[in-house]
Amino acid sequence: MLLRRFASNVSALRAKDVSINAFVAFNDSESVSSNGPLNGCTIAVKDNICTSHLPTTASSAILKDFHSPFDATVVQILTKNGAEIIGKTNCDEFGMGSLNIHSVHGPVVNPFNVEERRAAGGSSGGSAAAVAAGLCHAALGTDTGGSIRLPASYCGVVGLKPSYGLVSRHGIISYADSLDTVGVLAKDVSTVENVFGHINKHDYRDPTSIDERVRERARNLSLEQYESNRHSNTQDLKGLRIGVPQEYFPSELSSNPIISSIRNILSLLRSRGATVLPVSLPSTKYALSAYYVIASAEGSSCLSRYDGIEYGLRVKPPGEENNIDTSAKIYAHTRSHGFGREVRKRILLGTYALSADAFDNYFLQAQRVRQMVRDDFDSVFFVSNILASSSTTPKSRKTDGVDVLIHPSAIRTAPRLPIADDAGEPESASRDTLQDYVQDVLTVPASLAGLPALSVPVPQAVRNQNVEKGDGWPIGVSVVGQWGSDELVLKVGRIIEEMERNGL
Structure with missing residues (x-):
């Protein structure tokens, strides 16, 4: 292009x-x-x-x-x-x-x-x-x-x-x-x-x-079934199997205009020959807790390099000029002044998760949950996860499964910016933390599993089909695939993108 x-x-x-x-x-x-x-x-x-x-x-x-x-x-x-x-x-x-x-x-x-x-x-x-x-x-x-x-x-x-x-x-x-x-x-x-x-x-x-060699093998496996069922008519999606993870469509959001728009997308894909199947990813409910433990623990480790001595900001503590042993004070003063509130919170959480008393109950348990999340995804995809196999040439397909998953990218349109407090930090009281929690559940599992995920804007014509059209702001739909199936994910994303251009 x-x-x-x-x-x-x-x-x-x-x-x-x-x-x-x-x-x-x-x-x-x-x-x-x-x-x-x-x-x-x-x-x-x-x-x-x-x-x-x-x-x-x-x-x-x-x-x-x-x-x-x-x-x-x-x-x-x-x-x-x-x-x-x-x-x-x-x-x-x-x-x-x-x-x-x-x-x-x-x-x-x-x-x-x-x-x-x-x-x-x-x-x-x-x-x-x-x-x-x-x-x-x-x-x-x-x-x-x-x-x-x-x-x-x-x-x-x-x-x-x-x-x-x-x-x-x-x-x-x-x-x-x-x-x-x-x-x-x-x-x-x-x-x-x-x-x-x-x-x-x-x-x-x-x-x-x-x-x-591994990435090329994974790419070929993911495209094998898709390409074999393609026809000269690009609107014919026969052979494409789409999974709809039930955990990503909670009953509390059944009347949400965003959910309605995603359902319209699925109906259009089905009308063009795609098979749409409900699937279950039962470990989703544990994914967010595991993610914050793992991410914060790794963040605590990665950010420990910013100590005010080697490079970056250095904040002089009282007494440094008198040759008093201030290494620990330099470290504490620099990090307290240099890191913002959100980063400090995550560092503290991660440091605790890596402590001797909490390591087994938090960090190792989170890693077990992460594997459960990966296993959930592997169980619903046609293509085997080439990284999870003992060989780089695993059986190409199971007897059943789907090519991609489709779900909302977000459970709401863009929220208003929170008002900053006197220190310039955003006021937490002005934010709906429950919505933040539900939102993260939609994106975190694919990250834990290392899978390709694409967010594509829902075409305006699809959004206009809703009785409740929402507030007119953009809505995203996510396409998720097995590891290495990035090209297939992009192909499905292009099909959704072209819906408006080609007519509904």
Whole structure:
């Protein structure tokens, strides 16, 4: 797909971003990108992805003005292929948040209607808002428990969290190493697919990067059945089996306009030949607790490097000038002043989970639940999980199962931004914590299992079918596949995207 270069210059981008706050830094250099297949494609990069020519702060005071000496692998690949990195985007501090309000740079305002001051979602809210506002063709984000899919849903763009291990994490400021995944946001599936196709490569510098042979085997297994049933008529979906996880459609939300829109999507897919089946993922109810234990524990470990001594912010404690032993005080003062409230809470939770008294009851138990979640997904998919097999050539299919799962990306449209307190922190009292809990249940399980998940905007024509049309803000539908089936997930996402274009 040939992408046209934006005619607007950096000054125009800055002016447009004033009311959105999607960017924390713009690329003012006049260097010309290399020629390549992505020539003319402007890409924004989340502020927790290292860039040598722009600051990388992870939206934290503890990394104020930090400049990486190197580019992350994904940035290197994109620039080598001709893409133009136009700036760094706002995010929740170290990726810890779902509304992009925990940032030293201030909150991101959803560009769908800036006057209403609604959240762009987090933690990759700046990347989603930049795409939605037309400031770039695509943006890189990271997803630990829904940080790409939720902003994509709130802002009305496409967001892909790839299979864990397909995209290099070298040069990513870690939050939770076993969960962090680099992904892509854009206005359409084709652009996401184009950018993802370039960064979907093995990287020897990332110990979690999957070998090319394994990823190719998983791709072929996932497409085998789908391609064998395709016809020249692209509207004929015969052979595509779609699972609807019952745990993602709680009875409490039966009258929700979002649920109604997803059901309309499923009805349209069924009318075109797809088989829609109810499936059960019974461990879903335990997933969120396990996620917060694992993510917080890994976050506590990863963020221990910010000690005020080696690099980053340093806060001098009283007595340092008198040569008193203040190592512990430097550590405590720096972290107390440098980390925001949400990060401090998660560090404390994670540190406790890793303590000797709690390790067995919390961290190890959470890992057992994580395996239960993976087993649930493996039990409903046609294709075997190639990573769970003792061989790289497992039996291609079970006797039954589905190709993909479809469910809502979010249980609500973008909420209004909370009012900040005197310290500049968002008031927790103004937020519906129960809704936050239900929301995370929709995105966390796929992250625990390391599966590909794509959020696609529900076409306007589909939303208009509802008796209750809601508030008119974007709604996202998620497509989830077996590990390595990213290409199949994108194909199904494109089918949903094209519903409006091809007529209902």
